[in-house]
Amino acid sequence: MERPAAPRDPAETRLTITSPEQMRELGRDLAKLLRAGDLVMLSGELGAGKTTLTRGLGEGLGVRGAVTSPTFVIARVHPSLGDGPPLVHVDAYRLAGGLDEMEDLDLDVSLPDSVIVVEWGEGKVEELTEERLQVVIHRAVGDTTDEVRHVTLTGVGERWTDAGLDVLGV
Numbered sequence: 001m002e003r004p005a006a007p008r009d010p011a012e013t014r015l016t017i018t019s020p021e022q023m024r025e026l027g028r029d030l031a032k033l034l035r036a037g038d039l040v041m042l043s044g045e046l047g048a049g050k051t052t053l054t055r056g057l058g059e060g061l062g063v064r065g066a067v068t069s070p071t072f073v074i075a076r077v078h079p080s081l082g083d084g085p086p087l088v089h090v091d092a093y094r095l096a097g098g099l100d101e102m103e104d105l106d107l108d109v110s111l112p113d114s115v116i117v118v119e120w121g122e123g124k125v126e127e128l129t130e131e132r133l134q135v136v137i138h139r140a141v142g143d144t145t146d147e148v149r150h151v152t153l154t155g156v157g158e159r160w161t162d163a164g165l166d167v168l169g170v
Contacts, residue, residue, distance in 0.1 A: 011155035013165040019147050023049040026151065026168065027056020033164050034061065034115045036085035039129050041121040044137030049149050050119045053135070054089055057117060063087045069119075077114075086114045093120040131157030133165075 017023050034040070034057070042050040051069045058067035063078035069091060078087040118125050126132070138150040153165050 011160045011163075011165065013153045013168055015151045015153075015168065017049070017149040017151055020049065020052050023052045023149065024056035024059070027053045027058075028060035029056075029168050030153075031057045031060025033168075034085075036113050036115065037129075038115050038159070039125065039132040040115065040117045041125060041132055041134045042117060042119045042137070043122055043135070044149075045139060045141055048137040048139045050137060053137070054087075054117050054119070057115070058087050058089075061085065061087050061115060088114045088116045090116065090118040090125075091120060092118055092124050129157075131155075131159040133160060 015026065017026060030040075030053075040057075042053065044050055051067070055067040058065075058078055061078075061084050062081050063084075063086060064081050065076070065078045067078060067087070067089060068076075075088060075090040078089065080086050116128075132155075134154045134156060136152045136154075138152075140146045140148065153168065155161070155163055155165055
């Protein structure tokens with residue numbers, strides 16, 4: 001993973017990822033910074049690596065069950081195998097109703113005790129909390145086998161001011 005010399009903002013970190021294994025490693029490293037009550041929003045094109053990153057998060061959090069895309073079930077809960085928080089993995093791609101439709105998932109009830117990761121959550125889950133981590137994954141589109149991903153992690157709210165995002169990828 002490559003990092004620029006100095007991020008523009010202490011709550012923002014930019015990384016270059018060159019393989020799926022590095023994306024999983026980023027997830028494992030990021031898991032060390034997460035705690036119950038954290039909301040992580042993942043954005044990026046199809047195939048960008050959102051679920052791969054979440055697999056790494058699951059490994060780092062030590063949760064039960066294989067982390068796979070919850071596209072057709074909308075949400076999966078992965079209980080902790082230890083004393084850490086469970087991982088709630090949501091794929092909001094097929095949800096068009098914004099927070100109203102998301103309310104049916106009771107994420108606001110799960111949030112205080114869990115780490116919630118929402119793929120495709122922009123415009124749908126921001127109202128759950130004023131503090132969240134937004135992860136945007138950019139990849140080349142079109143007919144390409146390029147594995148390079150540019151990842152921007154932006155912490156929103158006081159929780160992320162000194163959370164240590166700047167140590168990721170070092």
